[in-house]
Amino acid sequence: MDLKKTLQAFCVVSSAFGLLATAGYAKEAEHSTHTEGTGKVCEGFGPQTPRDIDSKVGENKRLFSLAPGYKDMNLCNIHFHVNAEHKAKDFSIYAGEGEHGHGGGYQCNDTKNLTKKELAPVDVKEGCEGVKPGDTIEVHWVHSSCDVTPGKGLGSCLSDTCANPDLRVETQVFLVVNDPEAMDFGAMTYDGNIVNGLHQAKSLPGNTGIPVEFPGSTTGPKYTQETCSPLQVTWSVRPQCAKIDIRSLHAWCKDNVFEEDHAHGVRQLVTDPKLLSEIK
Numbered sequence: 447m448d449l450k451k452t453l454q455a456f457c458v459v460s461s462a463f464g465l466l467a468t469a470g471y472a473k474e475a476e477h478s479t480h481t482e483g484t485g486k487v488c489e490g491f492g493p494q495t496p497r498d499i500d501s502k503v504g505e506n507k508r509l510f511s512l513a514p515g516y517k518d519m520n521l522c523n524i525h526f527h528v529n530a531e532h533k534a535k536d537f538s539i540y541a542g543e544g545e546h547g548h549g550g551g552y553q554c555n556d557t558k559n560l561t562k563k564e565l566a567p568v569d570v571k572e573g574c575e576g577v578k579p580g581d582t583i584e585v586h587w588v589h590s591s592c593d594v595t596p597g598k599g600l601g602s603c604l605s606d607t608c609a610n611p612d613l614r615v616e617t618q619v620f621l622v623v624n625d626p627e628a629m630d631f632g633a634m635t636y637d638g639n640i641v642n643g644l645h646q647a648k649s650l651p652g653n654t655g656i657p658v659e660f661p662g663s664t665t666g667p668k669y670t671q672e673t674c675s676p677l678q679v680t681w682s683v684r685p686q687c688a689k690i691d692i693r694s695l696h697a698w699c700k701d702n703v704f705e706e707d708h709a710h711g712v713r714q715l716v717t718d719p720k721l722l723s724e725i726k
Contacts, residue, residue, distance in 0.1 A: 486671070486672050487671045487672065487718045487720060487721055488671065488672055488673060488674035488721070491508070491663075491674035491675070491676060491721070492506060492508040492510065492661070492663065492676075492678055493506040493508065493660070493661050493662050493663065493721065493722055493723035494506075494662060494663045494669070494671075494674055494675060494716045494721040494722065495531075495532075495662030495663050495664070495665050495675075495679065495681055495713075495716065496531035496532040496533070496662075496665050496712075496713055496715055496716060497532060497533070497660075497662070497715065497716050497717075497722055498532070498533040498534070498715065498717070499532055499533070499534050499658040499660075499683050499685060499725070500533075500534055500535055500685075501725075502724060502725035502726075503719050503722065503724065504660075504719055504722035504723040504724035504725065505719040505720050505722070505724070506719075506720060506721060506722055506723050509661075510661055510678045511612075512659065512661060512680045513589070513591065513612035513613060513614040513679075513680035514591065514612065514614070515614075516587070516589045516614055516616050516646075516650070516682070517641070517642075517644070517646070518644070519589035519590060519591055519612070519614055519644065520589060520590050520591075520592065520593065520594055520595075520596070520644050520645045521587060521588070521589055521596050521636055521644075521645045521646050521647055522588055522589065522590040522592070522594050522595075522596050522597070522600075522602045522603040522645070523586075523587075523588040523596065523597070523598075523599065523600065523602055523603060523704055524585070524586070524587050524588070524596075524635065524636060524647070524702070524704055524706065525585075525586055525588075525704065525706050525710060526583045526584060526585040526586065526706070526709050526710070527551070527583065527584045527586070527665075527666075527709055527710045527711065527712050528548060528549070528551070528576070528577070528581065528582075528583060528709035528710070528711065528712065529541050529544075529549070529550060529551030529552060529553060529581075529582050529583070529584070529712055530551050530552040530553070530554070530582055530583075530584045530619045530712075531551055531552075531584050531665050531712040531713055531715075532552070532584065532617070532619070532683050532715075533552050533715055534619075534658075534683075534685045534686075535555075535685070536554065536555055536619075536685060536686045536687050537552045537553065537554045537555065537582065537619045537687050538552060538555060539552060539553040539554070539555060539557060539558075540552060541553050541582075543714065544667075544711070544712065546667060546711060547666065547667020547710075547711020547712050547713070548667075548711045548712075550667075550711075550712050550714060551582075551584075551712035551715075552582070552715075553582040554582045554619060554620075554621040554687035555687070556621055556687060556689075557580060557582065557621060560579075560580060560621075560623060563624065563625070564579060564580075564623040564624055564625050564689075565579045565580050565623075565624065566579065566624045567579065567624070568624055568692055568693060568696070570693070570696045572696070572699075572700045573695070573696025573697070573699045573700050573707075574695055574696055574698075574699035574706075574707060574708060574709065575699075575707055575708040575709075576708060576709065577622060577692070577695060577696070577699075577708075577709055578622070578692070579622055579623055579624040579692055580621075580622065580623075581621075581622045581709075582619060582620070582621055582622070582687070583619070583620050583622060583690075583695075583709055584617060584618070584619050584620075584712075585617070585618050585619075585620060585634075586615045586616075586617055587615065587616040587617075587634075587647055587650065588600075588603060588613065588614075588615050589613070589614040589615070589616065590602075590603040590604065590608075590611040590612070590613060591608070591611045591612035591613075592604050592605050592607075592608035592611040593605065593607075593608065594608070594645075595645060596636050596645050596703055596704065597703055597704065598703075598704055598705045612680070613677070613678070613679045613680065614679070614680045614681075614682065615679055615680070615681050615682065616650055616657070616682050617657075617681060617682060617683040617684060618650070618651045618654060618684050618688065619684070619687050619688075620687065620688055620689070620690040621687050621688070621689050621690070622689075622690055622692050622695065623689045623690070623691065623692065624691075624692055624693075625689065625691055626691055626693065627691075628689040628690055628691040629651070629688055629689060629690045629691065629694075630690075630691055630694045631690055631691070631694040631695045631697075631698050632648075632694045632697060632698060633648055633649055634647055634648060634649050634650060634651070635647060635648060635698050635702065636648070636702075636703065636704075651684055651688055653688075654684040654685070654686040654687070654688050655684055655685040655686040656685070657682040657683060657684050657685075658681075658682070658683050658684075658685060658725060659680065659681065659682045659683075659725075660680075660681055660723050660725045660726075661678065661679075661680060661681075661723045662679055662680075662681045662723065663675035663676070663677055663678065663679055664677045664679055665712070665713040666710065666711060666712070666713050667711040667712060667713055668713075669713050670713070670714060671714075671716055671717070671718055671721060674721065
């Protein structure tokens, strides 16, 4: 498939990440339809994402090889979603279905225990649109097997000579707080750094539990249990929330190579075993 057709195919999937690979970013306008309990699920697709990572159950029979570890791949994109798309013991407060993918998903359990100081508003004129102390976000570091340079959209994850890459998403759920002592997002971003010839983030969270790894798909509000994503993605989701300093997040949104400036919408949790892979 030539690059133009490949990018067109990626555009269909890219909204699942809250991105548009060719036309730039757009805030999600797709309706997310609640399907749990309807009995209607898409057929013929590979395993889907997001999921409850504490449950290993999965009956989807379509298999594909897991992508290499992120240190053996090129970082191609970083973006984040408002609330957690995945569910785990540490982020299990249901936020509801939301509207157009915004406001749904799950919140960190510590949301209910934040202090007034941690919840104090910040006066920031430029930064992550709509993000405030007390919010939960899920950050995705997208990695590609292609020889590419990090940039805007999923188009940065492929090239003329690499149109069908392995994709891996390293994932961390954060609780946004007004606290300079919390984790600094600037320490986990990309600033042109190369490690062993590969584009890499400065660092990834290493103290939030052993990541749960599984084969799945792209995410985002366009997809439901009735409308599945066709892309194959290896996921690595850390099971514990971490507090992130809101000022460091705003500083990144103000200036980053990915042109990210807002949190993207979430896809509803996939619960039907026929749409999930078995976690080994």
